[in-house]
Amino acid sequence: MLPPRVCVGTLDEVPSGSPVFRATRTARVAVVLGTAVITLAAPSAPGMEARAAAIRAPHTAPAHPEPSRPTPDMPAVSALVNGAVAAHRLPGAVVLVGHDGQVVFRRAYGARTLAGDPGVDGTPAPAEPMTEDTVFDVASLTKVLATATAVMQLCERDAVRLDDPVQAYLPAFNPAHDPQRARVTLRMLLTHTSGEPGDVNLDDPWGLARADKAEGLRRALSAPLESAPGARFHYSDINFLLLGALIERITGESQDGYVQRHVFAPLGMSDTRYLPTQGPSARNTRPLARIAPTRRDDESAGDPAANPHFGQLLRGVVDDPTARRMGGVAGHAGVFSTARDVGLFAQALLDRLAGRESTFPLSRATLQAMTAPAQPGHSPGQLEDAKRADRQTHSAATLAVDRLLAPRYPAIRGQNLRGLGWDIDTGYSVPRGAVFGVGSFGHTGFTGTSLWIDPASDTYVVVLSNAVHAPGGPPISRLAGQVATEVARALGVDNAGPRRP
Numbered sequence: 001m002l003p004p005r006v007c008v009g010t011l012d013e014v015p016s017g018s019p020v021f022r023a024t025r026t027a028r029v030a031v032v033l034g035t036a037v038i039t040l041a042a043p044s045a046p047g048m049e050a051r052a053a054a055i056r057a058p059h060t061a062p063a064h065p066e067p068s069r070p071t072p073d074m075p076a077v078s079a080l081v082n083g084a085v086a087a088h089r090l091p092g093a094v095v096l097v098g099h100d101g102q103v104v105f106r107r108a109y110g111a112r113t114l115a116g117d118p119g120v121d122g123t124p125a126p127a128e129p130m131t132e133d134t135v136f137d138v139a140s141l142t143k144v145l146a147t148a149t150a151v152m153q154l155c156e157r158d159a160v161r162l163d164d165p166v167q168a169y170l171p172a173f174n175p176a177h178d179p180q181r182a183r184v185t186l187r188m189l190l191t192h193t194s195g196e197p198g199d200v201n202l203d204d205p206w207g208l209a210r211a212d213k214a215e216g217l218r219r220a221l222s223a224p225l226e227s228a229p230g231a232r233f234h235y236s237d238i239n240f241l242l243l244g245a246l247i248e249r250i251t252g253e254s255q256d257g258y259v260q261r262h263v264f265a266p267l268g269m270s271d272t273r274y275l276p277t278q279g280p281s282a283r284n285t286r287p288l289a290r291i292a293p294t295r296r297d298d299e300s301a302g303d304p305a306a307n308p309h310f311g312q313l314l315r316g317v318v319d320d321p322t323a324r325r326m327g328g329v330a331g332h333a334g335v336f337s338t339a340r341d342v343g344l345f346a347q348a349l350l351d352r353l354a355g356r357e358s359t360f361p362l363s364r365a366t367l368q369a370m371t372a373p374a375q376p377g378h379s380p381g382q383l384e385d386a387k388r389a390d391r392q393t394h395s396a397a398t399l400a401v402d403r404l405l406a407p408r409y410p411a412i413r414g415q416n417l418r419g420l421g422w423d424i425d426t427g428y429s430v431p432r433g434a435v436f437g438v439g440s441f442g443h444t445g446f447t448g449t450s451l452w453i454d455p456a457s458d459t460y461v462v463v464l465s466n467a468v469h470a471p472g473g474p475p476i477s478r479l480a481g482q483v484a485t486e487v488a489r490a491l492g493v494d495n496a497g498p499r500r501p
Helices: 020-032 048-054 075-086 139-156 186-190 213-222 237-251 255-264 321-325 339-353 364-370 382-396 477-491
Strands: 092-099 102-110 335-337 423-425 441-445 449-454 459-465
Touching (some): 092 339, 139 237, 139 339, 139 364, 139 441, 213 237, 213 321, 339 364, 339 449, 339 459, 382 423, 449 477, 459 477
Antiparallel strands (some): 092 459, 441 449
């Protein structure tokens, strides 16, 4: 008997223009969700059996402590973050670490606003200290917290299939029936192998005077490919902008409404949402007071009159210019969250992967596929080859520039490993640090945010900051990687195995 299938099949049964999600939900959810075996696409994602074997599953589900419970210090971590704050690389940060089902470290550092920044009433105010409940614009963490999770829910319901062409769901992606564009699949969008450019054109003032989501989507749908579909890894916001549009087309709901009800609410992520305020001129004091500002709006610097918000501090308004021009809700950016909520997401994901009780809104098999190499052309041996190469470069590196980071990302030059939304081993994997091995996974956000998860040691590391608020500050990836290394050392994690005895 064949196992139930997800993300495979045809669209012949779907009436044109009808919401597939609604049409198929009743018949398919009962069959697909909760099944022990899932085939996400052909070929199946590699590494699933190895990953499942490596995950340590306690006999009982872990107890989660109250968010306010104090945790012991990790002095090396605190030294790193305090040093970065003192060097003005970022105003402040919140670091949260989960291990073996417990929050083992939680600290707020520095400030969330600088002296002279506008307060919630719009007038210059003293610096505000960073607090553990600070709300951050998580930028591209949106891709995994919201969009990839939602797309895979649709896959589980057989409403979409990973290896179907994008044009099957978004016909405007290829109105001229170009054979090259016809080859772009949902898998390619999720793994950044579609050939799309990095972003839509922002050179003209569309969406500045008034949000224009339709125009942003039109530009994403019509952006010319820069390389052949499936040929190479190239990180692109357009990929997830299109996936956000896919969610809305299939479900008949706005993306923010859908993920709020189907992802954030089931996980108890009460401080996580799109659109935490209504814009630069709307001063909703209560939520605004906890939000860390990012940059000043400098869009249309050559013609400030075209941007009515020019020069205003972005606080409670999405930093990403494309998402901002589209009204604040997009598949690639726009979510605001706290360290606690990101930790809830990560812990539930780890619990589901380990087969423990969990509220994560995807099945274990789906998460195994999402967090294993899934790019077109992936092979079962790639992950093990990368793990071996990573260990070898560590052993050979005696004069490393930074001993808190790995000698090379990715471990094998030219071999970029991406999961379905998640980064595994690419040039973006610096937040993995030097100890968590290849096979762990995570993501970063431009504003200064990072989440890295290591199932082998049952650990996650959350670093949230508004680093872009410090002009000229370097990307957060390096600091996040250094923090991850010191966390792993403090917990006794070993790159060669789950943990030191």
